[in-house]
Amino acid sequence: MDAELAVIGLGSIGSMALWQASRLSDSVVGFEAATPAHGRSAVGGDTRLFRMVYFGKPDYYPILERSRSLWAELEAETGQEILIPTGGLSIGTANGSFINSLLETTRINGAEHDVLSREELAERYPQHNLRPDDCAIYDPRAGVLRTDRAVSAAVAAAQAGGATVLQNTPVDSITETEDGVVVTSGDRTWTFEKVIVASGGWSRRLMPDHLKAVTETHRIVLTWFIAQDGTQFSPENFPVFSRLHGDRSLYGAPAVDGVTVKASVDAPMDGRRRTTPDPDSVPRDLTREETEKVTEIVTDFFPGLIPTIVRSDAFPDLFTEDRHPLLGWLDENSRVYCATGFSGKGFKMATGYGHIAAHEALGKQTVEGLDFVRPDRFKTR
Structure with missing residues (x-):
C-alpha cells in the first residue's frame, strides 16, 4: 500500500480535497496530469463568482455556508487573498x-x-x-474568487501538511482489487486504500459505463x-x-x-x-x-x-445529465469516490465539496441530505 488516499486531479475540487485530506491523514498523494492551476483546466479564467443567493436547489445552501467559512480558513492559513467581497x-x-x-x-x-x-x-x-x-x-x-491563487494556495497548504504531489503524472487507469485501488500512469503503478477522482472533464476516462452515459x-x-x-x-x-x-x-x-x-x-x-x-x-x-x-x-x-x-x-x-455533481462512492462497496461533474458551477463551493470528499473518503464523516449528488442515482438507469 503506497498511501491511504489518492486524489486524482488537483484542479478546482481536487486541490481542496487534497488540502482537507492533509488535515486528516499523513498518508495522502495527489496526482496532477500537468501542474496545479494550469492554463487548460476548468480553473482557468482568473475569477469565479461566489454567491449565497444561488439559482438552484435550496439543498446547496449548507455547502455554500461551509464553503464560505473554508475560503476564509484557506486565506488565513496561506496568507493569500482569495475571496474578494x-x-x-x-x-x-x-x-x-x-x-x-x-x-x-x-x-x-x-x-x-x-x-x-x-x-x-x-x-x-x-x-x-x-x-x-x-x-x-x-x-x-x-x-x-481568484481561481489560480486559490488552487495554488490549497496545494501548497496540503504539501505543508504532509501531502505528496505528483505533477505531470496523468493517470491512465484505476482498478479496484481486493487489496485496494491500483492507479496506473504510463509504466508506473501505485496502490491506495481509497481514491478520489476529481479530474473534471478528464474524469470520464476513469468512470464506469453507466456514468459515462450520463456525462x-x-x-x-x-x-x-x-x-x-x-x-x-x-x-x-x-x-x-x-x-x-x-x-x-x-x-x-x-x-x-x-x-x-x-x-x-x-x-x-x-x-x-x-x-x-x-x-x-x-x-x-x-x-x-x-x-x-x-x-x-x-x-x-x-x-x-x-x-x-x-x-x-x-x-x-x-x-x-441533471446538472448536479457526482459526489460520493461509485457504489456501497466501492473504494473509488467521485468528486466531479460540477457542470460549470462548482468553484464557488469547491472548499465545501473538498471538505465533504476528504472526510467521507477517509471515513471521518458521512454527510446527510446529499442524495441528489450521489453517483448511485444513475445506477439503475
Whole structure:
C-alpha cells in the first residue's frame, strides 16, 4: 500500500480535497496530469463568482455556508487573498421566473438578501443599462474568487501538511482489487486504500459505463472587455452579477486588474447547447457567432464597456445529465469516490465539496441530505 488516499486531479475540487485530506491523514498523494492551476483546466479564467443567493436547489445552501467559512480558513492559513467581497446582483424581470425562483429559494434556505427596484438599482449601480421592468436581488455576502491563487494556495497548504504531489503524472487507469485501488500512469503503478477522482472533464476516462452515459465534457467560454472608467467597475463599486432578460443572459465579475471586466454569456441560462469536444482539444478561439452574441449583449447591457472583446478563452468541464455533481462512492462497496461533474458551477463551493470528499473518503464523516449528488442515482438507469 503506497498511501491511504489518492486524489486524482488537483484542479478546482481536487486541490481542496487534497488540502482537507492533509488535515486528516499523513498518508495522502495527489496526482496532477500537468501542474496545479494550469492554463487548460476548468480553473482557468482568473475569477469565479461566489454567491449565497444561488439559482438552484435550496439543498446547496449548507455547502455554500461551509464553503464560505473554508475560503476564509484557506486565506488565513496561506496568507493569500482569495475571496474578494463585492456583493452580488441577480438582475431580471420583476415577477419573472428567474427572480421568482431565486426569491423562492431564499425563502426556503434563509439566505440574506435585499430586493432592489429598478429605481434603486439604477441609483446604486448605474453601470447597468436597465429595462423598464428590471429589478434585482442583492446578495451582501457575494464576492469574486481568484481561481489560480486559490488552487495554488490549497496545494501548497496540503504539501505543508504532509501531502505528496505528483505533477505531470496523468493517470491512465484505476482498478479496484481486493487489496485496494491500483492507479496506473504510463509504466508506473501505485496502490491506495481509497481514491478520489476529481479530474473534471478528464474524469470520464476513469468512470464506469453507466456514468459515462450520463456525462459530457462541455466547453465553457469566457470573455473580457475594457472599462472606459476602471474605477466604476472596480470590486468596490461593481458587484459580481448574473442577468437574464428574454433570450439574453450574461454574468461577470469586476475589474480585479483595474482595467478588464469579465462579462460572459451564460449559455445554460439562455437555452443554447455547448459543444462537447475532447478535453484535450477544446477550441480556444471563439466562433463568429459566439463573438457576435456576447458583443451584442455587452453593448446593450453596459454602455461603460468598450464593446470589443480584448481577451477570450475556453475551458473544459464535466457536465452531468441533471446538472448536479457526482459526489460520493461509485457504489456501497466501492473504494473509488467521485468528486466531479460540477457542470460549470462548482468553484464557488469547491472548499465545501473538498471538505465533504476528504472526510467521507477517509471515513471521518458521512454527510446527510446529499442524495441528489450521489453517483448511485444513475445506477439503475
